[in-house]
Amino acid sequence: MIRTPLFLAASAVLLAACASAPETPGIPGGSDTTSAAAIPDSAFELAMQTVEGLVEAGNTQAALDRLTQLLGSPALTRDEYAEALFRRGEIRFGPHGYDAIGAVEDFEEITDSYGDTAWYTAALPMLDSARGKVTTLEGQLSQPETSRLQKFNFMMELGMHQDAIDLMIANDLSPDNDALIAMYDIGYLCEGEELTGRAYDAVEQDGTPRTLRFCDFGK
Numbered sequence: 001m002i003r004t005p006l007f008l009a010a011s012a013v014l015l016a017a018c019a020s021a022p023e024t025p026g027i028p029g030g031s032d033t034t035s036a037a038a039i040p041d042s043a044f045e046l047a048m049q050t051v052e053g054l055v056e057a058g059n060t061q062a063a064l065d066r067l068t069q070l071l072g073s074p075a076l077t078r079d080e081y082a083e084a085l086f087r088r089g090e091i092r093f094g095p096h097g098y099d100a101i102g103a104v105e106d107f108e109e110i111t112d113s114y115g116d117t118a119w120y121t122a123a124l125p126m127l128d129s130a131r132g133k134v135t136t137l138e139g140q141l142s143q144p145e146t147s148r149l150q151k152f153n154f155m156m157e158l159g160m161h162q163d164a165i166d167l168m169i170a171n172d173l174s175p176d177n178d179a180l181i182a183m184y185d186i187g188y189l190c191e192g193e194e195l196t197g198r199a200y201d202a203v204e205q206d207g208t209p210r211t212l213r214f215c216d217f218g219k
Contacts, residue, residue, distance in 0.1 A: 044070075044076065047066070048070075048083070048084070048087070051063045051070075057205070057206070058096075058181075058204060058205030060091060060094075060096040060097060060182070061182070061185035061186050061187075063091055064088060064091055064092065064097070067084050067087060067091070068088065070084050071084050078114060078116065078117055079117045079118065079119070081114070082110050082114040082117040082118075082119035082120070082123075083119055085109055085119075086106070086107070086110060086122060086123055086126075088102075088106050089102075089104075089106030089110075089126060089130070090103075090126070092106065092159070093126065093133070096178065096182065098156050098157055098159060098161070098179075098182050099158075100130055100133045100137060100157055100158050100159060101158050101159040101160075102159050103126075104127065104130045104131055104134055107123045107126050107130055108127060110123035110127075111123050111124060134158060137157055137158050138158070140154055141155065141158075148171045149174075149175070151167060152164050152168050152175060152179075153175070153176075153179065156175075156182065161183075161186060161188070165183070169214075172198070174200075175200075177202050180200050180202040180212060181203075181205075181210075183212075184202065184210060184212055187215065188214065188215060189212035189213065189214060189215065190212065190213065190215035191212055191213075192213075195213040195214070195215070195217055196213065197213050197217035199211050199212065199213055200212045
């Protein structure tokens with residue numbers, strides 16, 4: 001499974017290429033992406049294919065980091081920027097994105113500042129859906145009958161990661177496999193003999209088993 005450190009060098013090359021590549025408007029289409037077998041027409045398309053490859057490999061956080069890095073490139077056209085922003089919002093809103101609040105912010109930026117792009121129309125229903133999810137999760141979070149583990153899950157989905165971690169540690173919670181892998185990808189959990197504290201067994205999407213502990217325990 002590709003890890004964040006493995007794609008940083010490639011990302012730097014791609015961003016350098018973006019600076020010299022001709023501007024090519026993005027093509028609206030939500031989750032639809034160019035086939036991996038197709039030859040990209042620009043550095044931007046190559047970067048977006050890299051993102052999709054990371055998502056397919058289960059490296060959701062790496063894909064989000066790549067998009068955030070790409071959004072920092074001054075070479076992007078407005079349409080390309082809106083497309084990258086839309087895709088980041090989609091991933092954040094998705095089942096493994098764990099950042100519904102961040103998704104709302106991405107879709108809001110498109111609707112507030114990129115109304116002249118084709119991505120404006122695509123962002124409107126996604127913004128409504130993301131806002132609805134945030135409202136629902138926040139409502140469930142405030143219910144007195146909500147268990148601590150449920151609160152942890154709701155906080156993770158909202159993108160309130162540090163609050164979720166604090167709750168998990170204080171109550172010695174046992175999150176499910178998806179949450180543990182997300183915490184590993186984000187950087188809260190690590191693998192290493194030098195680490196101390198409770199161990200959490202998890203299995204990555206490709207079947208790789210992991211024994212994880214909090215990264216800052218034992219250092």
